[in-house]
Amino acid sequence: MTGLEGVLVLVFLVAAVLGYKLIKAVPSLLHTPLMSGMNALSGITILGMITVTAFSQSVLARLVGMLGIIAAVINVVAGFGVTDRMLRMFKGGKEAVGKGS
Amino acid sequence: MTTVPEASLGLAEIILAIGVPLLLSLGVLYGIKMMSKVKTAASGNRLSALCMLLAIIYVFMRTDLSGSLVYIILGLAIGTLISIVITLRVKMIQMPQMVGLLNGLGGLASALAAILTLLSGETQSGFSLVTSGLALAVGALTFSGSMVAAGKLQGLLPQKPKVYAGHHTITALMALAMLVLIALLPVVPGYNGMFCLLLGVLGLLFGYIFAIRVGGADMPITISLLNSSSGVAAGIAGMALGDILLVSVGGIVGASGLLLTQIMCRSMNRTLSAVLFGRAPAAAKPEQAQETKASEAAVEMPESAPADPVDWLIEAQSIIIIPGYGMALSQAQEQVKTLTDLLEAKGKDVRFAIHPVAGRMPGHMNVLLAEVDVPYEKLYEMETINPDFSSTDLAIVIGANDVVNPAANTAEGTPIYGMPVLSAEDARRLMILNFDTKPGYAGVHNPLYDGASNIHLMLGDAKGSLEQLIAGLG
Structure with a gap:
């Protein structure tokens, strides 16, 4: 393992521990939006998809890349979109009355 | 916009290469x-989304x-x-799938990124080869496993767990085969295409066989x-590509999913391996058939009892509603809200x-209750509300079974024994709106159906039962 590779493994572990600690504080009330938000984040793989597609030489590889990008974009954009929709539904007593419904 | 060649690693380049991903990772973590708070949650989600957008722009520039x-x-x-259509069209009821x-x-996407990396024709380090192989396998199993889970939730696939002969052995052998293939990747150069094919197919099969034997109440865990x-998968793909941002965000998501899995397992009193390899539900089968008959015979009693559920509602001062999957299935959350409003209007x-x-x-x-504007302050977690049942006049169970089954405290040897449940039976009176009296997913007979005089059963679709109550009150 080279230096960079060591750093990568370390970053993975540190991020996992930090994420674990932060997510522990999320109440079960918000577990569904949390999960779908995390799900959207897992679409971060789009960065990798763009990079490998950029380096691809053959048309076939580029088409596969495009397919991967479509999948990842849907994961990210729809993921954040539905999470946002869900979170906007959560209202406290006063806010719900204010909405008048 | 400047693109600095890889060779000249100046200070600016290092800041750009390490600093920006670090900053964006911190942004995601802050999001x-x-x-963790309802008031800030929507902004947090948007912050994460913004960081992701910036990350994509950053990759575009570099x-x-x-x-x-x-x-x-x-x-x-x-x-x-496609995302815009999905976001606008999806109904809350379809959220799990x-x-x-x-x-x-x-x-x-992670699996495809790994395949393209492996087939790029460039020489890769052993580390990059192994991580690519791992990302491919994990990505492929995530894909097929999720599709099976979504198919089951949407009703396209049978909800019941499907168990093949030697299921456990097949699963273990496939996992082993994938590990061997990944370990061989750096040792046997020149056959990346074949490795991709084998790992991809094995990963897909593994995801399928893993998810097909999970059903019903084990779905949240899956x-x-x-x-x-x-x-x-994203994190490991990031390792293969040397992309720090991918690695850190992948790590965060991996940990969060694992934590949620842990919480779910604890709430069901099941170990992860029991869910994955399905010991408990299989063990419950013989008992289920026998117990169902017993409960069917017992049900006739309360139906002939003259108790009027509407009277019960009127007589109760304090009420606790326990919603379950049945409420989601019959899409009765609107009716639940209407009933709640009517009861609250009566003080x-x-x-x-x-x-x-x-x-x-x-x-x-x-989520379902938030959709119909039930304020979140009225939703209580199990530990908080359980002591209050004994001082409550009426508990109303709407399409829930296993989570209120007192057998969890007493019936040793059943799959739900030891699972923390809501003590609905402690309430002075109990009304159960369920489709039928068949045991829940766990297959354990629920003694609440045995016809105690303070328990009223309203069988049938929850929506219909609720409308009956609403009409009676109005």
Whole structure:
């Protein structure tokens, strides 16, 4: 393992521990939006998809890349979109009355 | 916009290469922190989304996209278009399968990124080869597993767990085969195409066989576990590509999914391996048949009893509603809200008790009730509300079974024994609105159906039963 590779493994572990600690504080009330938000984040793989597609030489590889990008974009954009929709539904007593419904 | 060649690693380049991903990772982490409070959660989600957008722009600026630009832009455009349609069209009731579907797409992308890396023809280090192989396998199993889970939740596949002969052995052998293949990748150069094929197929099969034997109430656990694996796949793909941002965000998602899985398992009093390899539900089968007959015979009693459920509602001062998956199935949340409003208008105290695994994904009930504007302050977690049942006049169970089954405290040897349940039976009176008296997913007979005089059963579709109550009150 080279230096960079060591750093990568370390970053993975540190991020996992930090994420674990932060997510522990999320109440079960918000577990569904949390999960779908995390799900959207897992679409971060789009960065990798763009990079490998950029380096691809053959048309076939580029088409596969495009397919991967479509999948990842849907994961990210729809993921954040539905999470946002869900979170906007959560209202406290006063806010719900204010909405008048 | 400057693109610095890889060779000249100046200070500015190091800051750009390490600093920006670090900053964006911190942004994502802060967004997650904001998601722990209802008031800031929506902003937190948007912050995470913004960080992701910036990350994509950052990659665009730093990568020479020349020949593939058209494909990339086209991919982004098509994906965004489909996403907008999904975001606007999806119903809250479809959320569990939606999360499953999106999760699968993330896994697919990671697997494809790994395949392209392996087949790029460039020489890779052993580390890059192994991580690519891992990302391919984990990505592929996330994809097929999520598709099976989504298919089951959507009703396209049978909900019941399907167990093949030697299921456990097959699963273990496939996992072993994948590990061997990944270990061989750096040792046997020149056969990357074959490795890709084998790992991809094995990964897909593994995801299928893993998810097909999970059903019903174990779904929340499977969904959150697959959520974790999609994060892990992204993180490992990031290692293969040397992309720090991918690695850190993948790590965060992997950990979060694992944590949710842990919480779900604890709430069901099941070990992860029991869910994955399905010991408990299988053990419950013989008992189920026998017990169902017993309960069917017992049900006739309360039906002939003259208790009027509407009177019970009027006589009660304090009420706790316990929603379950049945409420989601019959889409009765609107009626639940109407009933709540009617009862509150009569000056009654109405609260909701939410079991951590009620429904088909973590926090499922909360979302459905939020959709119909039930204020979240009225939703109580199990530990908080359980002591209050004994001082409550009436508990109303709506489409829940296992999560209120007192057998969990007494029936040793059954799958739900030891699972923390809502003590609905402690309430002075109990009304149960369920479709039938068949045992819940766990297959354990519920003694609440045995016809005690303070328990009223309203069988049939929850929506219809609720409308009956609403009509009676109005």
